[in-house]
Amino acid sequence: MTTSLMHTSQQNQPLISWRWLSLALLVLCIIAFASASTSWLRISPDRQLQISQLQYFLNVGISYCSWLVIAVFANWMRLRIPLFSEKHPKWLLIHCSVAALISLLHILFDTFMLGLLFSFDFNFVSAFAKKVAFWLPVEMVAYLACVVSLSLLEQHKKNLKLPESEQSYTFEQGNQVRVVDRQDIEYIEAYDNYVFVHCANERLMLKQSLSSLAAKLPDEFCRVHRSYLVNLMAVECFESHSDGQAFSRLKSGKCVPVSRRRKMAVKSSLAALHTHIH
Structure with missing residues (x-):
């Protein structure tokens, strides 16, 4: 005999739809790269201006991808190694290591792309060091902020008394x-x-x-x-x-x-x- 559920709780609806977020960021990246490519293919005597435009769009696209990876990995790692986990006493070190690895990959790829653009006059080591000094702490803080905020939101949902x-x-x-x-x-x-x-x-x-x-x-x-x-x-x-x-x-x-x-x-x-x- 078939039954049907007439009343259920809506409490488990996700706060963030990762599929839609990924799709939106992917579309933005495609637009950025398409615009950059269009500018690059135009024949213009001002080649330096074209390189600056391409550099801007590359930075935007790569940064979007990096922050998407940070958000997804923060949620994935949070589920496997919760904050203040007794089973993983070095939980903070693990999370910081993951954040640093993602950030370094982002910086390395970004610097490599810049090296291709400015191959005629580019100091890879200097550019990499400057980006590490700026982006590494910023993205590590962003990763930890994602982990903490998602954990607090989940805990808040559990503390809500059901009607x-x-x-x-x-x-x-x-x-x-x-x-x-x-x-x-x-x-x-x-x-x-x-x-x-x-x-x-x-x-x-x-x-x-x-x-x-x-x-x-x-x-x-x-x-x-x-x-x-x-x-x-x-x-x-x-x-x-x-x-x-x-x-x-x-x-x-x-x-x-x-x-x-x-x-x-x-x-x-x-x-x-x-x-x-x-």
Whole structure:
């Protein structure tokens, strides 16, 4: 019998859509390089002016790409090595090293492109040193600011008290309306075009995709596998075996598989939830 979810929380909607941000920055980079190329191809006696225009657009495009990489890596690293992580006591050193590596790659590529433009009169070492002195501290601060701000926003979302109406979900099943406490939901399993909501004492079936359901659920429902969502509040422990397989063992004794690609994210989510509760 098919049921449909009538009320779900919108709390898990992402604050930033990385796909749209990446697309917007890519379009800006294409426009910048296209404009620079157009200026470069024009025949003009003032070659120095053309080089200055191309240099400007190259700097803009490369900087956009660099800041995009900083934002994406900051969010990616934040999920794997949270702030004040007990498992990674050198978390600050790790984050600073990643920020410095991204910044140095940006500076090296930018300086190399300038060297191609000004090959007739260019001091690579001097230009590289000047850019390091300016960009390295700026981009390291920007990276750490991204990590801190995203962590604070996530913590703020977890600290928000849910309205009473969002403590439970309402399902329509035939002529009946079923109300399920969110804490009773253990995990959700996808099968073909349906998802099965496994509760403490029953199982409900919804005709929708797991991805669409996951987008409507709060942060405590974690995607552990392409076919499974788990309520982290129902997890007793995380088990990882020598053969690479991993499982989330629930308080009810059931085991839910965790994919290798999502192991670190699941462990970080469990650690963050444990810190929040205690």
